[in-house]
Amino acid sequence: IHAPEVVTTLLTEAGTLVNQALDAVGIKKEIPLVVPPHPHNHLLGETFTTLGAIRFGDYVSKISVAPLSANVQALAGEQVKITDQAGWRDLVVDFFRAQGAEYELRAQLCTDLQAMPVEDAAVDWPQNQSPYQPLGKIVIPAQDAFSPARRAFADDVLSFNPFHCLPEHLPLGSINRARIKAYETSTAYRHRMNAQPRLEPRDINELPH
Template sequence: MTQPPVHYRPDVETIEPDEAEVQQELAETFRKIIETTHADTGQALRGVHAKSHALLQGQLDVLDELPPEFAQGAFAVPRAFEVLVRISTGSGDLLPDSVSILRGIAIKLVDVDGERLEGSEGARTQDFLLANGKAFPAPGPKKFLANLKLLAKTTDKAEGLKKAVSAVFRTVEKGVAALGSESPALEQMGGHPNTHPLGETFFTQAPIRYGDYIAKLGLFPRSPNFQALQGEEIDIAGRSDALREEIARTLAAEGGEWELRAQLCRDLENNPVEDASVAWPEEDNPYVPIAVLRVPAQESWTWNRARRLDDETSFNPWHGIEAHRPLGAVMRARKVAYAASVEMRGRLGGCPIHEPSTADLSA
């Protein structure tokens, strides 16, 4: 029998004595990456997920008649939210797509009611950040910092070598996948298969508060056209922006849908809050549908959209309401690191990063 969900309490989190020092070092590493790319490109790029492949507007429809434990927070009642969606890859460089690393999708809900998280006062948005792996590549902020330092050392270095290494790691990852497993570390270093982003499944990886409970979220292809792209490999030969081009090919002709699902924490030992590298077992605790994310046919990437969503907007799990407070050491580290990133991007770019009040990208 499925266990009842664990109720959220502040003491589900355990703060380590040296967390503040690690967080500050993370923030400095983000700044170093941004300084490096700004010196080379003149652009105030993100410290991670610098390259966007799709910049979309759409709608998130909360499902009717959700069970009480899933009708929580922004999903408490059926309603439609305007949303902004950004699909990207994880590097701080603007790398060609032949360097194939983990992908991410960021969703920003507009006009969300509820008590605001600290640092998010005055806004009415809710951000969810997801990546295409069930678990975060690091259990906590110390390993997160070590991984980020490696990225910082290789930012804007030896692009040709990165392409060659990525090709080798993709081959190794295929062997790992054939054994019924996956390697977040290999994928983070360039071993992610060159599959179509619209066919990918994405996860918050680290947990969030889910109203009275605790959850991880997952985004799954729902429309037949997105489902048909699952596992489809893209020909990247000679195409620096292959992912952007393939997404545009689909979305210029037709829209599509994802299904947003939630997996509730039901056992703090098997569903840990602090160790983000653990995928919560799904055998008797599956991801349950809570909403449908719809994007209409549209021009999925333009320079004007890039100016607005890449240069003037940030996506941050700490943009939101208390009912969806990010949880665990990795999420706490993100709060400090992302704030530092936003401050530096705004200063170097000459335009403060701000929260949009609408999801209309037509202007």
């Protein structure tokens, strides 16, 4: 994926941890630690794609989210000046305070295991062999995206694990297997330190306003 510098930094740190985890279980394949350099483009105009593969029923896929509504499509390639870590957050919060947005959820199916390997997450799957296919829309209404209640909920209570899913959508490949322990260790530590129960919302109405 292409992402702003702060996201690149976070992905680099995450990649280091993943490589250490892979090495610990005897897998020597290096995962790229950095996303290719990219200008400070507006985050909401970017297209994001999973690095690892995911089951898609009886198939294997990578999933992508791309701007769909005109207001976020117009932000594609727009450079912004961010001077601190909170800048990206403020950019998104200010946007959704005034307007909503729509994104397209897409899947790229594996049609050739040589060209589109599951175990090697460093390989980009060629879109000329298997283009992304639209699955549906993600509709985000205008809202206060960073209210005090939501901030406390996200920091102290919220838990997320991509392996808590239907078997038909299980994450695949070595990089995803390495994430299982990392996710469990991280959330267990955070909730223990915050003295809060874990909560994985099953409905949007469980999120505070």
